[in-house]
Amino acid sequence: MSAEEDFAARLAQATPRTWATQAIVVANVAIWLAMLATGTDPMRPDVQSLIDWGANLLPLTVDQPWRLMTATILHAGLVHLGFNMWVLWDAGRIAERFYGSLQFLLIYLISGLFGSLASLFFAARTGVSVGASGAIFGVVGALLAALFTKQSKLPPGLAASMRSSMLLFVGYSLFMGFISSFIDNAAHIGGLLSGFAAAVILAERFDWEEYRRSAVQRSILAIGAAMVAAFLVWKMVPVPVA
Incomplete structure (x- = not known):
């Protein structure tokens, strides 16, 4: 058995079921189906429908902060949903095995929150922002954190190939975001950076001794740091234009 196969087998043994990734995918698809049931266009939902379901939009979000999270389970059509769920299914199952299901959920939620917060300074300042991509970029950021800080x-071989593919995905996605007006790059960058930062604090499950010794304490530290950072960013959110 090669080193890569042995490593994969040990990860699968530590986290046999990637239930968190599956649950997130199911939740996103379920919300999309619920929107369809109320008459929303499956390919191009109108702006008012997205707002009604909880889209992120600065003038509304400043009074309804829950939109920071509800926006992360809404999608602007089947293509948007399909692409995000495809990436999440691929990257999420790996990250869930790297960090364990509960820490993976923590990374996902923190990244979704900071992706939405970042969007308030750019795309969501004047238009609606929806999608799981900020949280998904956070998942990729968490993988990069492991690949760069625990490569030893x-x-x-696994570290090198994953690092190359992750960096290529991030680079291409951000490039497309900069040249496409309909892609919320602020959410992508906010999610990526917060996911990376959260993962640096957390203990990787493949580093079993460290995980067993400090996973709980590190998770509490990550939650506390995220709460403080979110509060500070929230205080800097721009005032909506009347």
């Missing part, structure tokens, strides 16, 4: 504990 990973099989060299």
